[in-house]
Amino acid sequence: MRAPRIRDVRQTATVVVGRTLLVVVVVGCWQWLSQSGWVSPLLLPAPLDVVRRLSELLATAEPWHALFVTVVDVVLAFVFSVVLGIAFGVAVGSSRYWSQVTEPLLVALYTIPIIVIYPVLTLMFGIGDVSKVVFGGIYGFFPIAANALRGIQLVSPAYLEAARSLGASRRQLRWTVLVPAARPFIMAGVRIGLSLNLIAVVAGQMLASADGIGFLISTNAQLLNASDLYAYILLTFVLAAAINYVLTRNEQYDPARQARSKRATQARRAPALVGSERG
Amino acid sequence: MPEDPTRSPAGRPGSEILTASGVSVSFQTAAGARIDAVDAVDLGIHEGEFVSIIGPSGCGKSTLLRAFGGLTRLSSGTVTLDGERVVRPQPDKIAFVFQDYTLFPWRTVLANTVMGLQFRGVGRREREETARHFLQLVGLDWCAGSFPAELSGGMQQRVAIARALTMNPSVLLMDEPFGALDEQTRTLLGSELARIVEETGKTVVFVTHSLAEAVFLSDRVLVMSARPGQIKDVVEVPAQRPRDESFLTSEVFDRLRRRIFSSLIEEVHRQAAVNEEYRRAGTSDS
Ligand SMILES: Nc1ncnc2c1ncn2[C@@H]1O[C@H](COP(=O)(O)OP(=O)(O)O)[C@@H](O)[C@H]1O
Ligand SMILES: [Mg+2]
Numbered sequence: 001m002r003a004p005r006i007r008d009v010r011q012t013a014t015v016v017v018g019r020t021l022l023v024v025v026v027v028g029c030w031q032w033l034s035q036s037g038w039v040s041p042l043l044l045p046a047p048l049d050v051v052r053r054l055s056e057l058l059a060t061a062e063p064w065h066a067l068f069v070t071v072v073d074v075v076l077a078f079v080f081s082v083v084l085g086i087a088f089g090v091a092v093g094s095s096r097y098w099s100q101v102t103e104p105l106l107v108a109l110y111t112i113p114i115i116v117i118y119p120v121l122t123l124m125f126g127i128g129d130v131s132k133v134v135f136g137g138i139y140g141f142f143p144i145a146a147n148a149l150r151g152i153q154l155v156s157p158a159y160l161e162a163a164r165s166l167g168a169s170r171r172q173l174r175w176t177v178l179v180p181a182a183r184p185f186i187m188a189g190v191r192i193g194l195s196l197n198l199i200a201v202v203a204g205q206m207l208a209s210a211d212g213i214g215f216l217i218s219t220n221a222q223l224l225n226a227s228d229l230y231a232y233i234l235l236t237f238v239l240a241a242a243i244n245y246v247l248t249r250n251e252q253y254d255p256a257r258q259a260r261s262k263r264a265t266q267a268r269r270a271p272a273l274v275g276s277e278r279g
Numbered sequence: 280m281p282e283d284p285t286r287s288p289a290g291r292p293g294s295e296i297l298t299a300s301g302v303s304v305s306f307q308t309a310a311g312a313r314i315d316a317v318d319a320v321d322l323g324i325h326e327g328e329f330v331s332i333i334g335p336s337g338c339g340k341s342t343l344l345r346a347f348g349g350l351t352r353l354s355s356g357t358v359t360l361d362g363e364r365v366v367r368p369q370p371d372k373i374a375f376v377f378q379d380y381t382l383f384p385w386r387t388v389l390a391n392t393v394m395g396l397q398f399r400g401v402g403r404r405e406r407e408e409t410a411r412h413f414l415q416l417v418g419l420d421w422c423a424g425s426f427p428a429e430l431s432g433g434m435q436q437r438v439a440i441a442r443a444l445t446m447n448p449s450v451l452l453m454d455e456p457f458g459a460l461d462e463q464t465r466t467l468l469g470s471e472l473a474r475i476v477e478e479t480g481k482t483v484v485f486v487t488h489s490l491a492e493a494v495f496l497s498d499r500v501l502v503m504s505a506r507p508g509q510i511k512d513v514v515e516v517p518a519q520r521p522r523d524e525s526f527l528t529s530e531v532f533d534r535l536r537r538r539i540f541s542s543l544i545e546e547v548h549r550q551a552a553v554n555e556e557y558r559r560a561g562t563s564d565s
Contacts, residue, residue, distance in 0.1 A: 158377065158379050158381050159381065159383065161350060161375075161377070161381070162375070162377060162381035162383075163394070163398075164350065164368050165348060165350060165368050165370065165373075165374070165375040166368075166370055166374075166394050166395035166398055166442070166446070167368060167370025167371070167395060167398045167399055167446075168398045169398070172398050176394070176397070176398075177383065180383070180385045180386075181383070181385070183385065
């Protein structure tokens with residue numbers, strides 16, 4: 001167990017160094033480009049200026065309010081797509097007939113650019129938060145529903161037979177066997193869904209709204225206010241990175257696997273000196 | 280009826296508990312062909328009896344067992360348990376142990392063992408207490424918190440047996456439960472099963488492809504014919520249960536095993552011919 005763990009740690013270390021270097025190189029190029037005079041600072045302000053501007057802005061209420069509105073919209077859209085996506089996937093996936101009827105449609109809808117319906121949503125719900133939540137919710141719904149459906153269909157019939165012989169009702173079969181068995185698929189869909197929630201909410205704010213980070217980005221772009229524009233773009237990156245972090249944390253959270261690895265670590269606690277550097 | 284061997288137990292007390300009359304099961308394949316898996320099986324199994332079913336692979340043993348447990352629709356005939364028709368699973372009376380490890384990998388051993396009781400709506404404390412009791416009976420209470428993947432195949436099957444017993448069924452239907460295990464583990468688990476059956480007094484229908492296992496464990500061994508599966512032969516094992524390992528080397532054991540083997544091998548060849556024919560028909564179709 002020991003040798004592979006050492007190699008693991010070394011590998012992660014070099015990978016982290018590589019990543020950091022890559023970011024430094026990209027930011028360095030940006031800095032160099034903006035100083036070279038080839039690109040107007042109106043189009044590309046220097047990275048340090050952008051960071052300075054963002055920290056100035058963060059001392060005001062504006063970005064915090066925009067961030068709050070955006071996060072609330074994304075969270076509501078996420079809840080909308082997770083609840084409906086899983087409910088749909090599970091309900092349809094446990095009926096062969098309804099799977100056959102809906103699956104091609106679902107896949108087709110998944111691939112069309114749903115953004116075309118956004119104007120309709122603003123007509124229906126106005127340009128406030130509701131249209132963003134619904135739009136973001138619809139965007140995130142399809143990958144979650146499609147993945148849940150697929151995952152449910154692929155559950156081994158042996159599990160179903162075992163559960164039926166133990167007296168599971170249809171409902172119990174769904175929630176204690178089908179959903180946990182399809183969990184890896186469902187989680188993959190949820191991950192894609194959440195990133196689409198964010199994309200759709202920000203896009204909605206950019207297209208038609210009076211609030212949120214997307215709104216600030218499109219307004220500052222129209223005003224040719226480059227430093228603010230880039231500061232808010234940077235803020236969006238930070239938000240996306242935070243969401244991505246939450247997602248990858250969640251990915252690691254698998255109670256079964258955790259319990260297993262906990263016991264495994266206990267078992268090799270003594271020789272795991274090198275491994276403990278990681279935790 | 281005593282002259283009909285499918286209905287008379289080997290001098291065992293206990294009334295008839297599970298009865299199959301004219302049970303046939305057919306399947307429709309995806310290609311539209313009809314497969315007759317089980318054909319007009321009549322069988323009576325008595326309370327406390329241990330009956331093994333042996334037959335060529337693909338002859339319909341699993342299908343017959345599913346029919347007994349209400350897991351498959353019959354094309355004709357009836358299955359009755361204690362005089363009541365079985366048309367759907369009866370988790371409080373009939374429990375299954377399958378060949379493929381059907382423990383749920385995302386649940387701990389304890390969480391797997393309580394499942395039947397959980398489906399029945401038994402409270403957490405009570406169901407865990409019952410589960411622990413039966414895990415103890417199979418000698419695995421110490422790994423209640425483990426996950427199935429951490430257990431060997433033999434241990435997983437013991438958990439599956441414990442899970443079946445929690446339901447307090449009168450009949451245990453076992454479909455090649457030790458089929459995927461190595462020879463030594465099989466022998467051990469066979470003796471353990473014999474002990475558990477002795478302690479709990481369950482009626483067992485046991486599908487196996489091991490002659491030794493069948494003879495060692497059973498009161499009666501049923502030999503099934505090539506598909507469509509019928510009961511071709513019934514062999515009684517005239518030895519008191521439980522038997523110890525000396526029975527494995529006894530003269531009776533050898534004689535019975537030979538007798539069953541000669542009956543079985545004929546059907547194995549016939550089934551191979553059936554499979555071949557079926558494959559030819561399938562390829563000429565498409
Ligand atoms: N659900 C099913 N659909 C179609 N054919 C089936 C189904 N289950 C079993 N069969 C067919 O019925 C026959 C008997 O199967 P089975 O009872 O599993 O045999 P055994 O357990 O004796 O090996 C086989 O030819 C098998 O292919
Ligand atoms: Mg079988």
